Amino acid sequence: MLELLPAPPVDPLWELTAAYGADDRPERLNLVLGVYRDEAGTTPVMRAVREAEIVLADRSASKEYRGLSGNTAFNRAMLRTVLGSGGGAAGGPAAVPGDGPAARATAIQTVAGTGALRLLADLVRHTRPGTTVWISDPAYVNHRPIMEAAGLRVRTYRWVGADGHHDAAGMLEDLRQAGRDEVVLLQGCCHNPTGVDPSARTWADLADLAGRNGWVPLVDLAYHGLGDGLEADLAPTRMLAERLPELLIAVSCSKNFGLYADRTGCAIVLSPSARALRHVDTALQNAARTLYSMPPEHGAAIVATILEDEALRASWQAELDTMRGRIRANRAALTLQLADLGRPALAAVLAGQKGMFSTLPLNEEQMLRLRGEFAIYGTTTGRINIAGIQAERIPCLARGIAAVSGA
Ligand SMILES: Cc1ncc(COP(=O)(O)O)c(C=O)c1O
Structure with a gap:
């Protein structure tokens, strides 16, 4: 054969x-x-990661199976870190206090950023079979293959001009053709491969366009903390979360926690509808079940330990600042x-x-x-x-x- x-x-x-x-x-x-x-x-290996590993070794938690959504403390911590406020509905859209974007979001731990992109692509395919995903030209080398492997159509939008700078006018002109319920894949910061990012003005224009035409942004966050600083790098994603009803976010912890081999990340979905979020949770879990069942625990436990401990978090941020x-x-x-x-x-x-x-x-x-x-x-x-x-x-x-x- x-x-x-x-x-x-x-x-x-x-x-x-x-x-x-x-x-x-x-x-x-x-x-x-x-x-x-x-x-x-x-x-x-980052200092905070080493220290978290020592904490985890001392705790010697059981290696029993986790759920399909992975480590729920990690999911909650990621929602807070990425969206900046509120509790979040990680691991099941339970009622959440607060009215920030995290209060209408759910998160599922994934096999790193790649796994998040694939689960979100599967979610889009289940919701709108055959819809189009717009990616930048040039794009991260894996964007097109992941979207096509999930059965989605891919179109491209312009990204850099002949002068090597961001082509805001070309990008916006191309994306005016993106229709309702189509998806636009945007890198949240530090665009791979070009290193070229939109200005704050262009991000606002993109939010206007998405709001007007009804397409949904899928933000790929793989380098936050390595551009202008963690908060500044997350600002465009948070602005989209504030302004738009629906948003998909793929988050990787590979680069900013140095956890490349531990395959750590999460998929975040925002919707104003609690019912839709419940369905999203189940759809993401079902997609995970057929791909790999449950994500690996180690990296997520490290990240949760760091983000939940003030001193470890400060040490991680300081080292990230040094890298940047x-x-x-x-x-x-x-x-x-x-x-x-x-x-x-x-x-x-x-x-x-x-x-x-x-x-x-x-x-x-x-x-x-x-x-x-x-x-x-x-x-x-x-x-x-x-x-x-x-x-x-x-x-x-x-x-x-x-x-x-x-x-
Ligand atoms: C833009 C972008 N998205 C996603 C990923 C996937 O990262 P991970 O190693 O977490 O799967 C990468 C990795 O290089 C990337 O550059």
């Missing part, structure tokens, strides 16, 4: 990582994968050096970007030269991980970029 399997497409990022592994040049630089690295080049500071310093140094090397236009594009990634305005041929001549690995579409580089290597990166960029 398996002889019949046609050659499936290979993930280009993993192919690049394999090519990097086979490269024996000592100066080689891997800026492909989206993981944070410190000055020592390692991806550290390092990313910003890297970008600023690269910008400065590109300007010094006579590449002011490139420097201006980079200076306007945020978060872990930058997309350089370089074509495939230039990116291949960067790899071949300078042993610098980014994607062929120009994405590099700004958080993956040590400060001492930035001059070499700037020289490589300046050399291949020509003008």
